[in-house]
Amino acid sequence: MKAVLAREPFDVSVVDVPGPEVRPGWVLLNVRAVGICGTDLYAYRGLHPFLTYPRILGHELAGEIADIDAEDAAKSGLSVGDHVAVEPYLNCGQCHMCRAGRSNACLKLEVLGVHCEGGMCERLVVPVEKAHKPTRPLSDDLLALVEPIGIGAQAVRRARVASGESVAVIGAGPIGVSAMLMARLAGARVAIVDLEATRLARAAEMGAELTIRPQERDVAEALLAFGEGLGPDAIIEAVGMPATICQAIECVRAGGRVAIVGQSNKPLDFSYGPMMKKELDVVASRNSAGLFPGILAAMVEGRLPAEKMITHRVGMAEVPGTLADMDARPSEYCKAVVRI
Numbered sequence: 001m002k003a004v005l006a007r008e009p010f011d012v013s014v015v016d017v018p019g020p021e022v023r024p025g026w027v028l029l030n031v032r033a034v035g036i037c038g039t040d041l042y043a044y045r046g047l048h049p050f051l052t053y054p055r056i057l058g059h060e061l062a063g064e065i066a067d068i069d070a071e072d073a074a075k076s077g078l079s080v081g082d083h084v085a086v087e088p089y090l091n092c093g094q095c096h097m098c099r100a101g102r103s104n105a106c107l108k109l110e111v112l113g114v115h116c117e118g119g120m121c122e123r124l125v126v127p128v129e130k131a132h133k134p135t136r137p138l139s140d141d142l143l144a145l146v147e148p149i150g151i152g153a154q155a156v157r158r159a160r161v162a163s164g165e166s167v168a169v170i171g172a173g174p175i176g177v178s179a180m181l182m183a184r185l186a187g188a189r190v191a192i193v194d195l196e197a198t199r200l201a202r203a204a205e206m207g208a209e210l211t212i213r214p215q216e217r218d219v220a221e222a223l224l225a226f227g228e229g230l231g232p233d234a235i236i237e238a239v240g241m242p243a244t245i246c247q248a249i250e251c252v253r254a255g256g257r258v259a260i261v262g263q264s265n266k267p268l269d270f271s272y273g274p275m276m277k278k279e280l281d282v283v284a285s286r287n288s289a290g291l292f293p294g295i296l297a298a299m300v301e302g303r304l305p306a307e308k309m310i311t312h313r314v315g316m317a318e319v320p321g322t323l324a325d326m327d328a329r330p331s332e333y334c335k336a337v338v339r340i
C-alpha cells in the first residue's frame with residue numbers, strides 16, 4: 001500500500017510499504033482523511049522531541065471499517081462500512097494514569113505517527129475501542145478534525161472553563177482555535193491573541209468575541225478589560241513559547257487558571273511572583289482522554305462549526321509539497337486535510 005514516510009528531516013515521500021495484519025481486538029480501516037498537524041511539520045523539520053525516523057506520519061484520522069472480528073463487532077456496535085474517527089493514543093491500560101482515567105498521559109503511551117507508525121497510508125489497524133463512530137454519519141473531513149479538537153477540549157477541561165466565564169486563548173493556530181471552539185461550547189466568552197491578522201480573522205469568523213494583535217494594542221490591557229477589569233477567569237496557552245506562557249501567568253485574574261497546551265522544548269525562565277501572589281492554578285494539558293464521544297455528539301448536533309478550520313484539501317502525493325509550503329507560509333494554513 002502507499003504511505004507517506006518521513007525518512008529523515010526534510011525527506012518526506014510517498015512510498016510502498018506492506019499493509020497491516022488484521023488481529024483480534026483490532027479493526028482494519030481504509031483510511032479516508034488525515035489532518036496535517038504541527039506535529040507532522042515538526043517531524044518534517046526534525047524538531048520533534050520524541051519522534052524517531054523513518055516514520056509514517058499522521059495521527060488525525062478518519063477511516064472506513066474494512067474488516068472487524070464478529071465478536072468485536074457485537075461488543076462495539078461497529079460494522080464494516082462505518083466511518084469512524086480514530087483516537088490515536090495507544091495506552092497500556094494498567095499504569096496508575098490509565099487506572100485514573102488519564103490514559104492521555106499513560107506512562108507507556110504510544111501516539112500513532114509519533115512513537116509508532118501513523119495513518120497517512122491506505123490501510124491501518126487500530127484497537128476496536130479507539131474507533132469512534134458518530135450517532136449519525138459525518139463527513140470524513142469532520143471525523144479527521146475530532147483529534148485536534150480533542151486537544152483543545154482537553155485544555156478547556158484542564159482549565160475548568162465554566163459557562164459565563166471569560167477565557168483568553170493565546171495562539172490562533174489549529175489548537176488555539178480548537179480551544180476557542182470548545183470554550184465557546186462550554187458557554188464562555190473567548191478572546192484570542194495572535195500575531196497574524198489572517199489567523200485572527202479566521203478565529204473571529206468561527207466565534208471569538210475579541211481578537212487581539214500584539215502589534216496593534218497592549219495585550220495585558222485588552223485582557224484586563226475583557227475580564228471585567230480583573231483579567232480573564234482562565235487563559236489557555238496554545239503557542240508553547242516561554243514568553244507567551246509568562247504572558248498567560250501575568251494576564252490571568254487573581255485566583256484564575258492557566259492551562260498550557262502549546263508544546264516547547266525550551267527551558268522556562270520566569271518570575272514566580274505573580275503566580276504566587278495571585279494563587280494561580282497552572283496546569284499542563286496533553287492529548288485528550290474520553291472526549292471523542294462528546295465532540296462527535298456536538299458535531300452531529302451542529303453545535304461545533306469545525307469545518308471552517310479546513311483551509312486546504314490535498315491528495316497523498318501533494319503532502320511533501322504541502323509540508324514545505326506550511327513551513328514557508330504557516331499563517332496561510334489552519335488545517336490541511338489529506339484525502340486518501
Ligand SMILES: [Zn+2]
Pocket residue numbers: 036037038039059060147148
Ligand atoms: Zn495533531
Ligand SMILES: [Zn+2]
Pocket residue numbers: 091092093094095096097098099103106107108109
Ligand atoms: Zn498506562
